[in-house]
Amino acid sequence: MAVQGSLQGSGRSRILVGVDGSQDGLRAVKYATREAQASGAGLWIVHAVDEAMPVTGLWDLVSTREVLLRAGEAIIAEAVGVAGGLGLPSERVSAEVVFGRPSDVLADLSGGARMMVVGRRSLNGLERMFVGSTSVSAAVRAECPVIVISAASTPHRTGDRKTVAVAVSTWPVHESALGWGIREAVLRKARLRVVHVVPETLGVEGAGFVAAATAGIEEQLAPLREQHPAVPMEVDVRLGDPVDALVEASRTVDILILGIHRDRAPLGGALRGVIAHAHCPVGLIK
Known part of the structure; x- marks a missing residue:
């Protein structure tokens, strides 16, 4: 597990956001950051690494725990940069890489958050039928309110419609x-x-x-x-x-x-x- 930053406050004062390196994940970070700014909460950014994901070919040779951790840290760093770019003070941001199935990790951590924000990859009609197994599974099991966000649903900043x-x-x-x-x-x-x-x-x-x-x-x-x-x-x-x-x-x-x-x-x-x-x-x- 890799941790960055020291979050002021804990427990239900945090907004948990799951990131996976996708643009939908970064949109989730932007939404969660603005929610944190409006409510005074801290931001808790998490990337889950699923070691059980099937791999084949040459990828088997490089898919070590260390490599996966470094990749996760790069994803976290990008997300932290997005939050900072929107003006959220660094002392209100905590970020970590956790090993485990993403939906399980987010569901387990949700008990320590006031809200969870997740992105949903949905690029074509077939994918839309299934909505995104990680976001849906995490939402069903979460112990806090969940916001699902994606490129399809939020191509622009929300909040203007009041x-x-x-x-x-x-x-x-x-x-x-x-x-x-x-x-x-x-x-x-x-x-x-x-x-x-x-x-x-x-x-x-x-x-x-x-x-x-x-x-x-x-x-x-x-x-x-x-x-x-x-x-x-x-x-x-x-x-x-x-x-x-x-x-x-x-x-x-x-x-x-x-x-x-x-x-x-x-x-x-x-x-x-x-x-x-x-x-x-x-x-x-x-």
């Missing part, structure tokens, strides 16, 4: 997801949008479900409006395919937060579809 969305798929509203959404809205000085999709398969009865869902969500938001008068809150209930509707909603928000139920793993196809095609970072919380 809108945080929480997707509601169950009733009552997922309390952890809604609570995180409110905190993000306060931090970003943004509005909160609660999105619910009524399946279009309900046909002519769908309109009635839309009205009922809107009224129910409004009722649940009423006390929260009183507690957070500075946060504009709006309800957006749509009729359509859940994945398509949420992906469309992601075009106009800075982050889309989804609640994960602890007793339902792994992630279902709908959640994976949203993560794969969203136009903004996707937050996952249990």
